[in-house]
Amino acid sequence: MANLGDREPDPEPPTSKKHSTKLVKIENFTGEVKEGFLDAGAGDWIKRLKIQIRLREMVDEAAWPDSIKIMVVAAHLGGAASTWFIRRFDVLQGVSFDALCIAIREQFRCSLDRLEISSTLCRTIKKANESYADFAHRLSTIAATMNDGEETKATAEDALSTFIKSAWPQHRASRLSCIKTQLDNPWHEMEEAVKYLAKIAGIIGEDSCPAHPPIFRAIKWGK
Numbered sequence: 454m455a456n457l458g459d460r461e462p463d464p465e466p467p468t469s470k471k472h473s474t475k476l477v478k479i480e481n482f483t484g485e486v487k488e489g490f491l492d493a494g495a496g497d498w499i500k501r502l503k504i505q506i507r508l509r510e511m512v513d514e515a516a517w518p519d520s521i522k523i524m525v526v527a528a529h530l531g532g533a534a535s536t537w538f539i540r541r542f543d544v545l546q547g548v549s550f551d552a553l554c555i556a557i558r559e560q561f562r563c564s565l566d567r568l569e570i571s572s573t574l575c576r577t578i579k580k581a582n583e584s585y586a587d588f589a590h591r592l593s594t595i596a597a598t599m600n601d602g603e604e605t606k607a608t609a610e611d612a613l614s615t616f617i618k619s620a621w622p623q624h625r626a627s628r629l630s631c632i633k634t635q636l637d638n639p640w641h642e643m644e645e646a647v648k649y650l651a652k653i654a655g656i657i658g659e660d661s662c663p664a665h666p667p668i669f670r671a672i673k674w675g676k
Contacts, residue, residue: 472521473512474528477505483532484561489580491570491595492563493534496602499554502529522550526557534561563598570599574611578619585620585650589643592616609639616643620650 482498506525510516523546530538537560538545545553563570574595579588592615596608 471513472517473509474521474525476509476512477502477525477529479505479529481529481531482534482557483530484534484537485532489577489591491565491573491598492602493561494594494602495558495561496597497594497604499558500603502526503554519550523553526550526553558602562601565598567599570595571611574615575618577615585647585654588619589616589647593643606639609643613639613643613646616646620646 479498479502482493482495484493484495486493502525506517506522527538534557545556548556565573574592577592577595579585583591589612592612593604593609596612596615597604599611600608
């Protein structure tokens with residue numbers, strides 16, 4: 454008779470890996486086009502959602518399967534976007550997370566062509582009750598519409614150019630002479646411009662324009 458004391462203990466049943474999905478903090482995507490924008494901002498929303506998911510994967514120390522990621526997307530859809538997802542669930546449940554993100558961007562993309570978007574961007578002006586930071590974000594989002602909602606260096610440069618023209622109209626010519634087509638970091642230039650204007654606005658009032666534009670670093674053409 455075998456010695457029971459020598460028996461190996463039965464292995465523990467496998468436990469399902471818990472994912473910290475409740476820690477994903479992002480507003481619902483509704484597919485609604487807000488006033489002053491050209492599309493619903495699907496590209497921007499998806500980019501921020503992917504960052505949130507990646508941060509939670511780092512906390513879990515494990516990659517999430519696509520099924521979990523798709524569940525997170527579905528939980529953060531509302532309005533027309535939620536209706537669209539429900540009506541197409543039979544098809545969408547079988548796609549990958551990346552394919553779902555592409556489908557959302559395609560469904561809620563801007564209907565204008567690149568020329569129309571560029572023209573609209575150039576005509577965009579700051580609202581009276583809009584902060585400089587919000588105005589910069591709106592311009593960046595509109596510019597990114599030319600690339601299906603994906604921000605690039607080129608779209609950031611377009612947004613910066615429009616921001617400068619609109620923020621200091623009385624100094625437009627002198628400011629544009631400081632901006633070249635090859636910016637090392639247009640995002641940094643935008644941040645500096647926003648900080649400068651916010652500081653001036655706090656001194657002389659929101660409705661006033663600064664007397665002098667910030668001094669942008671001179672940038673040479675090409676490399």
